[in-house]
Amino acid sequence: xxxxxxPAVALIVDEEFGAKLGAFVSMMPVWIIESPSNxxxxxxxxxxxxxxxxxxxxxxxxxxxxxxxxxxxxxxxHEGPNSGKSFGRLIVFGASRELxxxxxxxxxxxxxxxxxxxxxxxxxxxSP
Numbered sequence: 001x002x003x004x005x006x007p008a009v010a011l012i013v014d015e016e017f018g019a020k021l022g023a024f025v026s027m028m029p030v031w032i033i034e035s036p037s038n039x040x041x042x043x044x045x046x047x048x049x050x051x052x053x054x055x056x057x058x059x060x061x062x063x064x065x066x067x068x069x070x071x072x073x074x075x076x077x078h079e080g081p082n083s084g085k086s087f088g089r090l091i092v093f094g095a096s097r098e099l100x101x102x103x104x105x106x107x108x109x110x111x112x113x114x115x116x117x118x119x120x121x122x123x124x125x126x127s128p
Contacts, residue, residue, distance in 0.1 A: 006088040009079050011071045014094025025049040031075055068095045090122040
C-alpha cells in the first residue's frame, strides 16, 4: 500500500483489525475502536509505538454511522487545527462508504473521497 506524503491520521472501526495495526503506527496517529482483538494488538506494540495509538470505546446501541462520525469528531478535536496539529487525509478502515453523507463531509471540510479495496480516504479541502 502506498500512502502519499499528505499528513494523515488513520481511523479504524473494524473490531478485528488487530494484527494489521503494526503497519500503520510508525507512519501516522491511529485511532482504533476498542475490542479484545484490537486491545491485544495495541498491547503487543512497543511502548514507543503505543504512544501513537488512541483507542476509543464502542458505545452500547451505537450505530455504525454514529461510531464513524464520533471517531471523526474526536480526531478533529485532538489531531485537527484546534489542537495545534494538522492533517489533510483521514484513512478509514472498517466502515462502509455508504455512511458518508455530504453534509457530514462538508462540516469537517472533507472535499474528496478516494475509495480503495480495503479502505476509503477522506481528503481535506486545501487551504488557500
